[in-house]
Amino acid sequence: MNQPLSHHLLTMAYQNAWANHRLAKAWGQLSAVELAAPRVSFFPSIVATLNHILTCDWFYVDALERERRGDEPHHDCYVFFKDDQPFTAAADLKREQAHVDNRLIAYCEQLRDADLGRLVTIARDTPQHDSRLRMLSHLFEHQIHHRGQVHVMLSATAVKPPQLDEFFCVGEAGLRVEDFAELGWTEELIWGH
Template structure:
């Protein structure tokens, strides 16, 4: 039988990848001008917001993976957290985000409830912060949801309709995610058991 909390974290990792898949399907329909156009949000464009999501995902996932392997934190990881625009196009960003999403699913798939209190070292300016795995993952998922919502709102200012992103957990709504799951190569049983 699956351990309840660690299985929930795994379903959240799948939900994250699924939501990113849907969001990027919409964003890939934008013109480059719409993708980079200045918009109202914490970050000044759809492109900049998606890059921030990817950078922060990479930053925290690297810390989690180092801890899992028993390695010290990467002192260069702090650079992943700095705002930077290194991707030219939406399809480049989408490929990178999908890779990070798969790494997060793989990480969460090996978790056990009794290990969720283990401490993870996170490199911060001038210090190393220590947080429990569970708290760090909860923060990571909340961060992703927060900024995806901003991209969703920015899409509403374009010709491309924002996708529905909240149809994940209900068993009787599996038909609403069936096409995406087929595109991602997933099954309901794979996620829910």
């Protein structure tokens, strides 16, 4: 069954939320000290990396939602980065990431292929203009990149990093049943069949 590209973007938004959920079940077992412990990566700790993922998600999802509503770009798009680490408690980080993940799913639910070329503007010092498709592709790649770093940093703790590539294949549906139940999702909800 051929699905439109817009449906694939929606599945990517679901995959993103699922991977964040599964990863949070692992890093959520760490103490606050372990989350903040210095580690070798692009950002110096697990908590710093998680906050970076979150604040960048706020930044891009805000721009996407504004364009969809027909609003002007955020006049101070850097507001999302005023605090490098707005959250240090695991419960707060998990809650806020789940919230922005759900906003991204809601955004992608309304996408149609004919509108993927619409321009989204971010009022950076030099305004950034990218199509919805390119901005979403960048956002998904950004999330994957930094989740991978958290995954590697987890391997230096007592908590085993979780498998994060069991989302798309039909034959692996049984491996995500528990997570889908926790998230209130079904295979039919995501795949449409």
